[in-house]
Structure formats: C-alpha cells, structure tokens
Amino acid sequence: MFAVNNLTKRFGGLLALNRVSFSLERGEILALIGPNGAGKTTLFNVVTGNLRPDEGEIIFKDRRLNGLKPFQIARLGISRTFQNLELFTTLTVAENVMVGFYRLHRTGFFKALLRRPGVMREDRELYREAVRLLNRLGLADKADWPAGSLPFGQQRLLEIARALAGQPEILLLDEPAAGLNNAESEALARFLRTLPEAGHTLILVEHDMDTVMGLADRVVVLNFGTVIATGTPAEIQRNREVIAAYLGEEEEEAC
Numbered sequence: 001m002f003a004v005n006n007l008t009k010r011f012g013g014l015l016a017l018n019r020v021s022f023s024l025e026r027g028e029i030l031a032l033i034g035p036n037g038a039g040k041t042t043l044f045n046v047v048t049g050n051l052r053p054d055e056g057e058i059i060f061k062d063r064r065l066n067g068l069k070p071f072q073i074a075r076l077g078i079s080r081t082f083q084n085l086e087l088f089t090t091l092t093v094a095e096n097v098m099v100g101f102y103r104l105h106r107t108g109f110f111k112a113l114l115r116r117p118g119v120m121r122e123d124r125e126l127y128r129e130a131v132r133l134l135n136r137l138g139l140a141d142k143a144d145w146p147a148g149s150l151p152f153g154q155q156r157l158l159e160i161a162r163a164l165a166g167q168p169e170i171l172l173l174d175e176p177a178a179g180l181n182n183a184e185s186e187a188l189a190r191f192l193r194t195l196p197e198a199g200h201t202l203i204l205v206e207h208d209m210d211t212v213m214g215l216a217d218r219v220v221v222l223n224f225g226t227v228i229a230t231g232t233p234a235e236i237q238r239n240r241e242v243i244a245a246y247l248g249e250e251e252e253e254a255c
C-alpha cells in the first residue's frame with residue numbers, strides 16, 4: 001500500500017538519502033533504524049512533503065505523492081510526530097487534539113489557530129471526540145490541562161494523539177520513546193501495538209533497541225543514507241553489516 005522507490009536527497013554535496021527503497025503492507029509496524037545522521041529524519045521529511053526528493057518516488061495506494069504539500073499528504077492519510085515535540089503548550093490537551101482534527105482541513109486549521117482558546121472549547125462535538133481519543137491513551141482526565149503542564153512522557157503521548165486525530169492510515173513516529181522512562185516506554189509500546197488493529201500502519205524511527213525489537217514486524221537499516229539491511233528484528237540483530245555500522249558509531253563516540 002506504500003512504497004518508496006530509489007529515493008535520493010542531497011544537501012549540497014552530502015548524499016542524505018541514496019536510492020532508498022522499501023515497501024509497507026497495511027497494518028505493519030516498520031522500524032527505521034541507523035546511526036546518527038543516517039538519514040532517518042530526512043526520509044520522514046521527504047515522505048511528508050516537508051522536503052522534495054531529488055530523485056525517486058513515493059507511492060501511496062497507487063498514487064505518486066511527489067510534489068504534494070504536507071497538508072495534502074496529511075489529508076491523504078499520512079501523519080507524523082516530531083523528534084522535538086511540537087505541541088501548542090498554552091492550549092489545553094484536548095485543544096491540541098482538536099487542532100489535529102482541524103489539520104485535515106487546511107482552512108479549518110488556520111481558523112482554529114486564530115480563534116481564542118475559549119472559543120475552541122465550545123466546539124463540543126470535536127471536544128467529545130478529542131476526549132474519546134485521549135481516553136485510549138490514558139489522558140482523558142487531563143483533557144483541560146494546559147498541554148505544557150503535562151509531564152514530558154505524557155506530552156509525547158499527546159503528540160501521538162494529535163497525529164491520530166487526523167485518522168491517518170500511515171503514522172510516522174520520530175523517536176516516540178525518546179526521553180521516556182522504562183515504564184512509560186512499555187506503556188507506549190503497548191498502545192502502539194493496538195494501532196494496526198485500529199487500521200493504522202506505522203513507521204517508527206527509534207534508537208531504543210528494546211522498543212524496536214519488541215514492536216516492529218520488520219526493520220529497515222539506514223547507514224549514510226543507504227539501506228544496508230531489511231528484515232525481521234531477529235535477522236537484523238545478527239546482521240554483520242548492521243553490527244559493524246553501530247560499532248563504528250560507538251568507536252566514533254569513544255574518540
């Protein structure tokens with residue numbers, strides 16, 4: 001249902017993505033891993049229309065996404081979260097989710113942002129829908145808190161809730177477990193595991209190997225912009241090239 005074919009992205013002389021290809025089945029959880037600077041975030045940015053690829057194509061349900069704007073891609077059913085949280089910290093938790101609903105409709109999104117916060121709260125129908133979604137993440141009791149007052153781990157969950165508000169078929173998660181403690185990561189993984197059943201397909205960038213290994217159906221490994229391995233978590237863990245890429249990174253860090 002989704003594929004990238006020979007995707008290439010250069011920043012000046014730097015080849016950030018080098019003919020990257022992989023495909024995704026409906027309901028799959030795919031992890032994208034690789035050492036720092038491997039091109040993972042660049043790949044997300046290209047898929048969501050935030051960056052234009054120099055070569056290659058992105059195909060979603062037989063349609064080419066190249067050249068579409070981020071809001072058009074979101075409308076077609078691809079949403080993302082960010083490595084650095086991008087919540088509206090002064091809006092309430094529920095309002096952040098409501099922005100996710102509005103985001104489906106570009107004009108509605110900007111209107112929503114221009115409204116005074118209290119006015120948005122009066123949109124009862126959307127508010128109720130937001131609380132239903134928050135309930136799935138255990139955040140319903142915080143619906144009226146300012147988003148910025150949530151502990152960090154819950155802010156991460158809220159970002160996921162907001163991305164889910166757009167009812168994406170594909171959800172791209174950029175390091176969802178970063179900064180979470182063990183209990184929070186486990187709760188997050190439990191929640192993410194319920195998403196394929198609810199009709200979502202996931203691509204996640206994640207450094208935490210325990211999370212990746214416990215969650216992903218398949219793993220794609222990038223190194224210097226090139227796919228060096230694709231396989232099940234077990235296959236990836238014993239892949240020599242992957243081990244060497246990560247050992248190289250550790251050596252660099254040790255220098």
Ligand SMILES: Nc1ncnc2c1ncn2[C@@H]1O[C@H](COP(=O)(O)OP(=O)(O)OP(=O)(O)O)[C@@H](O)[C@H]1O
Pocket residue numbers: 011014016034035036037038039040041042043
């Ligand atoms: N806008 C940009 N302009 C120039 N170079 C960039 C830009 N964005 C990324 N790069 C470079 O492209 C390469 C890939 O970066 P990217 O952020 O995609 O890697 P990553 O795998 O997400 O890394 P990390 O795990 O550290 O987040 C890096 O060498 C990075 O410095």
